[in-house]
Amino acid sequence: MIPLMYSAEVAQARADGAAIVALESTIITHGMPYPQNVEVARQVEQDIRAAGAVPATMAVINGTLHVGLEDDQLTSLAQTKGVAKLSRADMAACMATGGTGATTVAATMIAARLAGISVFATGGIGGVHKGAEDSFDISADLMELAQTAVTVVAAGAKAILDVDKTLEVLETQGVPVIAYGQEAFPAFWSRGSKLKAPLRMNDPAAIASGHAMRVALGLPGGQLVANPIPVAAEIPAEEMAPIIATAQADALRAGITGKAVTPYLLQRIFELTKGRSLEANIALVRNNAQLAAQIALELRKLA
Numbered sequence: 001m002i003p004l005m006y007s008a009e010v011a012q013a014r015a016d017g018a019a020i021v022a023l024e025s026t027i028i029t030h031g032m033p034y035p036q037n038v039e040v041a042r043q044v045e046q047d048i049r050a051a052g053a054v055p056a057t058m059a060v061i062n063g064t065l066h067v068g069l070e071d072d073q074l075t076s077l078a079q080t081k082g083v084a085k086l087s088r089a090d091m092a093a094c095m096a097t098g099g100t101g102a103t104t105v106a107a108t109m110i111a112a113r114l115a116g117i118s119v120f121a122t123g124g125i126g127g128v129h130k131g132a133e134d135s136f137d138i139s140a141d142l143m144e145l146a147q148t149a150v151t152v153v154a155a156g157a158k159a160i161l162d163v164d165k166t167l168e169v170l171e172t173q174g175v176p177v178i179a180y181g182q183e184a185f186p187a188f189w190s191r192g193s194k195l196k197a198p199l200r201m202n203d204p205a206a207i208a209s210g211h212a213m214r215v216a217l218g219l220p221g222g223q224l225v226a227n228p229i230p231v232a233a234e235i236p237a238e239e240m241a242p243i244i245a246t247a248q249a250d251a252l253r254a255g256i257t258g259k260a261v262t263p264y265l266l267q268r269i270f271e272l273t274k275g276r277s278l279e280a281n282i283a284l285v286r287n288n289a290q291l292a293a294q295i296a297l298e299l300r301k302l303a
Contacts, residue, residue: 007068013054019296022112022120025102038078051293063098106144121292127166146173190237208298233283
């Protein structure tokens with residue numbers, strides 16, 4: 001028996017057959033300080049509601065997987081110290097031992113599958129890290145996309161990664177990578193990159209149809225929808241490139257490795273951009289939530 005609990009809003013949405021969009025919780029616990037984290041989380045949830053769908057923020061609290069958080073739970077989680085960062089490898093252990101943890105992309109996809117939710121909005125997925133040929137540092141997000149049938153809306157892979165290799169791994173694993181409304185694969189904080197996305201779709205209905213067709217064909221895994229950051233919020237790639245390079249050089253000098261690499265780089269980039277990277281991150285997460293809600297509504301029509 002899986003210890004799983006739905007929020008009142010999500011339970012009602014399930015009963016009504018409403019469109020639901022999954023959200024991760026690491027952006028709350030590991031992405032920004034209180035109270036900004038809870039303010040942003042509430043805003044993203046409200047963006048989904050305004051688009052006609054229902055948000056379901058995932059988290060493990062005292063061993064129970066919560067699909068949707070009540071407002072007091074969201075506030076409490078945003079202030080809790082030492083919350084575990086859960087992926088496929090440690091999600092079950094956290095639940096079995098009564099722990100509390102925030103879900104990453106991989107863990108949120110697992111939670112969404114368990115809850116029958118087909119669409120998930122996040123900021124950017126993890127992927128192949130720079131120097132992976134020596135470190136073998138590859139995010140579990142990529143393998144999750146290959147096996148869990150959830151459509152993930154993101155602003156591409158995090159730009160601190162080796163995006164070329166990330167796309168190669170996704171291709172090898174048979175994951176559809178769909179750029180929304182453009183040919184180029186977006187570069188997280190930047191709308192464009194030198195990389196062409198394998199697929200392009202221009203409307204949420206087409207993306208929903210692609211998801212439904214994969215299910216009908218019995219294909220495992222989900223879809224990655226790469227949604228470019230809004231024009232007004234982007235930091236151009238040519239401006240970000242030297243900043244990312246500086247942050248990566250600093251991490252190497254400091255001996256940062258493993259799970260500590262991503263949070264270190266994001267914090268260093270925040271400092272180097274004087275906070276602009278975080279402002280862009282918030283804008284792209286909200287943009288992704290709005291598109292995810294539209295896709296979820298189109299999927300509901302196909303049910």
